[in-house]
Amino acid sequence: MSQSRLSFVIFVLRQTALNGVLALGLTLSGSLAVMAGGDIQAGLEASKTCAACHGADGNSGVPMFPSIAGQGAGYIAEQLHAFRDGNRVNVLMSPQAKALTDTQITDLAAYFAAQKRVVKTASTDDSIPGAHLWKFGGHANTIAACAACHGAQGQGNQPAGFPALRGLTSQYVLESLMAYRNNERKTEHADIMVSIASKLSDDDMHDLAKHVATFP
Ligand code: HEC
Ligand code: HEC
Numbered sequence: 001m002s003q004s005r006l007s008f009v010i011f012v013l014r015q016t017a018l019n020g021v022l023a024l025g026l027t028l029s030g031s032l033a034v035m036a037g038g039d040i041q042a043g044l045e046a047s048k049t050c051a052a053c054h055g056a057d058g059n060s061g062v063p064m065f066p067s068i069a070g071q072g073a074g075y076i077a078e079q080l081h082a083f084r085d086g087n088r089v090n091v092l093m094s095p096q097a098k099a100l101t102d103t104q105i106t107d108l109a110a111y112f113a114a115q116k117r118v119v120k121t122a123s124t125d126d127s128i129p130g131a132h133l134w135k136f137g138g139h140a141n142t143i144a145a146c147a148a149c150h151g152a153q154g155q156g157n158q159p160a161g162f163p164a165l166r167g168l169t170s171q172y173v174l175e176s177l178m179a180y181r182n183n184e185r186k187t188e189h190a191d192i193m194v195s196i197a198s199k200l201s202d203d204d205m206h207d208l209a210k211h212v213a214t215f216p
Contacts, residue, residue, distance in 0.1 A: 038073065038103075043111025046104050049096065058112040061120065063169040070117030072158040076109040078187050087186040113158075119167040123213035130207030143199050146208065149192075154215040161189060166215035174209035181205075 047056075050068075054060050058069030068076060082088035083097035084105075100108070132138065135152070137145040149162040156164030165173065179185050180197035200208070 038106035038108070038110030040107070040110045040114050042104075043107035043109070046100075046108050047111055050108070053092065054112075057115045059115070059118045059120065059167070063171050066169075066172050067117060067167045068112045069115035069167075071113060071164055072156065072161060073106075073109040073113035074158075074161050075163045076112055077105050078189065080105045080108065082185070082187045089184065117164060117167050119216055122216045123170065123210070125210060126214045127207040127210040129204075130209070130211030133204060133208055134211050138204075139199055143196055154212055165212050168212060170209040170213040173212045174205055177205045177208065 047058075050058075053062065053065040054068050058067060058071075060067045079088060080097050080100060083090065083094050084100055086094070088094075097105075133143065134146045137143045137148075149160070150156055150165050151162075154165035154168075156162050156166075158164075168176075176185070177193075177197050177200060180190065180193040181200065183194055185193070197205075
């Protein structure tokens, strides 16, 4: 795993008396902070091969392919490096990243980050336990509220480096949580999710995945 440690700066840690939501202001250190701005135009050129699966503007129409439009550039670049270097593996995606140069990765990240995320089909099939875990965390406070980092409606927190989850399908979210639990996603900033996912049961994961898919 990477040398650099995940470090958190806690700007705000307050318990709202009204609803008990734990509002955390967290940020990540490391590569995300030093992401130089890529060339959006060059990214558009390089993105032609991505369109078949992720959609031309990064809004995917197929449940197994995650939307990447509007995702933080630092997060996109980090995932592309991970696929290229074998720290995150997927039979469909890994070959796509193999030949990318560092510059292409930065440009692609800039292009997709600049696109607007569109939620095509928000699910109506919600889960009450999933919504509760999302908002308040759980298991005797051993699991932080997902909303603290990913936002109440999964909008993410670009400056802090927390990915947007709205618009992702329950299938993809479930697979991602399982991959973290199995320690299969080894990016520089995966530790936090590996630790969280290790405390989630299969039922928790299904419930959370259902809830995320309802975000408009
Ligand atoms: C053949 C289909 C396919 C093509 C073409 C493809 N991808 Fe992917 N991509 C996937 C799949 C499937 C995943 C989910 C992998 C997983 O579950 O770990 C993915 C995941 C990603 C992710 C991670 C998303 C996240 O939320 O963590 C990024 C970023 C990404 N792709 C970017 C690209 C870029 C940029 C290109 C073009 C250079 C591209 N992809 C081409 C199938 C594809
Ligand atoms: C302290 C902040 C924090 C909390 C709390 C948190 N996450 Fe995350 N989450 C992250 C970060 C950082 C990443 C990106 C890690 C990486 O590089 O793979 C991430 C990634 C993810 C992904 C993968 C997204 C993608 O596009 O592939 C999913 C799904 C996810 N989180 C779900 C959850 C759920 C569900 C919870 C609550 C049980 C939660 N997270 C709580 C910080 C957090």
